[in-house]
Amino acid sequence: MFTSRRERIEARAEREEPAQAYVTTALGRLSYEERGKAKKDDDPVVVLLHGLLFDGGSWNGQIEPLSTLGRVVVFDGPGHGKSDVPPNFSLEEHADALARALTDLGVTRAILVGLSWGGMLAMRVALQHPSRVAGLALLDTSAEAPTAIEKIRYRAFVELHRWLGLPRRTFLSGVAPLLFAPETMRKQSELVMESYAAMMRFNPEGLARAALAVLVRRTDILKKISSIRVPALIVCGREDRSCPPSRSKNMAGAISGSELVILERLGHMSALEDPAAVNAHLVPFVDKTMGRRG
Numbered sequence: 001m002f003t004s005r006r007e008r009i010e011a012r013a014e015r016e017e018p019a020q021a022y023v024t025t026a027l028g029r030l031s032y033e034e035r036g037k038a039k040k041d042d043d044p045v046v047v048l049l050h051g052l053l054f055d056g057g058s059w060n061g062q063i064e065p066l067s068t069l070g071r072v073v074v075f076d077g078p079g080h081g082k083s084d085v086p087p088n089f090s091l092e093e094h095a096d097a098l099a100r101a102l103t104d105l106g107v108t109r110a111i112l113v114g115l116s117w118g119g120m121l122a123m124r125v126a127l128q129h130p131s132r133v134a135g136l137a138l139l140d141t142s143a144e145a146p147t148a149i150e151k152i153r154y155r156a157f158v159e160l161h162r163w164l165g166l167p168r169r170t171f172l173s174g175v176a177p178l179l180f181a182p183e184t185m186r187k188q189s190e191l192v193m194e195s196y197a198a199m200m201r202f203n204p205e206g207l208a209r210a211a212l213a214v215l216v217r218r219t220d221i222l223k224k225i226s227s228i229r230v231p232a233l234i235v236c237g238r239e240d241r242s243c244p245p246s247r248s249k250n251m252a253g254a255i256s257g258s259e260l261v262i263l264e265r266l267g268h269m270s271a272l273e274d275p276a277a278v279n280a281h282l283v284p285f286v287d288k289t290m291g292r293r294g
Contacts, residue, residue, distance in 0.1 A: 020033065020082060021033070021034075022082075022083075025097035025098075025100055025101050026093070026096070026097050026100070027087065027097045028078060028083065028085065028086045029083060029084045030077075030083045030084075031056075031076040031081055031082035031083045032073055032076070032101075032105070033056060033073075033074045034071065034072065034073050035063050035064075035067035035071075035072045035074070036066070036068065036069070036070055036071050036072045037070070038070045038071045039070055043070050043071070043290055044070075044109040044111050044134035044135070044289070045072070045073055045102075045109070045111070046071065046073070046110070046111050046113060046286055047072075047073050047074075047075070047102070047110045047112050048062065048066075048072065048073070048075070048113050048118070049075060049077070049112065049113065049114035049118025049119070049122055050075075050077060050115060051115045051116030051118060051140070051268070051269065052116060052211060052215070053080075053175075053179070054080070054195065054198070054199075054269070054272075055076045055080045055082075055198065055202075056074040056075060056076050057198070058115070058271065059113075059271065061271060061272065061275025061276075061278075061279070062113070062278070062279060062282065065279055065283050066282075066283065066286060069283070069286055069287050069290055073105060073107065073110075075098070077094075077117065077121075078206065078209070078210055079203060079205070079207050079209055079210040080202055080206065080210060081202075083206075085203050085205055085209070086209055086210070088209055088213075089213050090217060091120055091121060091124055091213055091214065091217075091218060092124055092128065092219075094121055094124070095121055095124035095125045095127075095128050095129070096128060098125055099125055102132065108132070109131075109132055109133065109134045110132060110133060110134060111134050111135040111137070111286055111289050111290070112125060112133060112135070112136055113137040113139070113286070114136075114138060114139065114141065115139040115140055115141065115269070115270070115271055116139070116140050116141050116214075116242065116243060116268060117141075117210070117214045118139075118141070119138040119139055119140070119141025120141055120142065120143075122136055122137075123136065123143055123221060126225075126230065127224055127225065127227065130228075130230075133230055134230060134231075135230050135231045135232065135233075135285070135289035136230060136231070136232040136233070136255075137232075137233045137235070137285060138232065138233070138234045138235070138251060139234075139270060139271055139278070139282075140237055140240050140243050140248075140267075140268050140269070141243050142247040142248075142251075143222040143225050143247070143251050144222050144247055144250065146215060146218055150215070151215075151216050154215035154216055155216050157174075157175070157215075158208050158211045158215070159208075161204060161207065161208065161211075162205065162207075162208040165200070165204070166196075166199070166200065171196050171199075172192075177241060178241050178242045178268060179195070179267060179268045179269050180192055180267045180269055181239035181240075181266050181267035181273060182239065182267075184266070184267060184269075184273045188273065191273070195269075222250060222251070222254055223254070226254045226256070229256070231258075231288070231289045232258035232259070233259050233281060234252050234259065235248070235261045235262075235278060235281060235282070236261075236262055236263070236270070237263050237265075237266030237267045237268060237269075237273070238263060238264050239265065239266060239267045240266070240267050241267065242268040243268060245262050248260060259281075259285070
């Protein structure tokens with residue numbers, strides 16, 4: 001049968017781009033994509049968990065190298081990307097929902113790679129469902145509760161965005177410096193503005209409910225994570241103003257045997273700002289952890 005050039009292009013795109021899929025949880029449907037295949041039946045699956053205000057696309061710089069090592073699942077968090085607007089929830093409830101989602105996707109054990117919100121979630125999965133976790137890569141995140149001042153500032157941001165939206169000027173002056181290093185702001189202005197445009201496409205109520213869980217209601221688990229006994233890589237941008245290196249150092253001190261890496265000239269969104277710098281540590285860590293058995 002004759003096919004047009006356009007039909008051939010569309011067919012090729014369908015083969016190259018994974019179809020969007022959903023898994024139903026107590027927090028609504030979570031959108032996810034899959035890449036790669038497990039080398040062995042008992043290999044852990046690499047699960048990528050993004051930060052607040054972003055979606056699974058923020059891992060585009062990591063998906064390809066990680067998918068050469070095995071099966072990779074990339075989630076959109078509740079209220080972000082193509083996932084449903086969730087009910088009000090806590091990070092602990094999110095951890096339970098993610099564990100159930102992994103079960104439904106046939107994931108027995110996972111190497112959880114989480115940035116910011118994703119790292120906070122990954123640690124809670126390791127605490128609440130330890131048998132499901134083979135390793136942790138924690139990027140620009142924190143095991144501590146927000147300070148009183150942070151709670152006030154972040155609650156104001158949530159309400160502003162929920163009811164009035166987030167003007168471009170406010171984003172550039174008040175939000176972007178918390179996400180990106182000064183050098184990124186200067187040299188990758190297109191990346192910064194693409195991030196703003198993507199954020200503005202999210203449902204405001206979904207974003208607000210997630211932000212309250214992450215930024216305002218987050219509990220302190222620093223002492224609890226000392227019970228984690230899986231390989232852990234902790235990475236932080238030197239210029240991270242949202243989860244500064246001191247919090248990564250505290251996590252490294254709490255998780256026995258963890259590896260701490262501080263990346264110069266990067267901010268909170270390190271994996272997006274300089275994928276190669278992050279991958280230089282993340283990919284070998286995942287490769288090594290793939291060979292370990294709990």
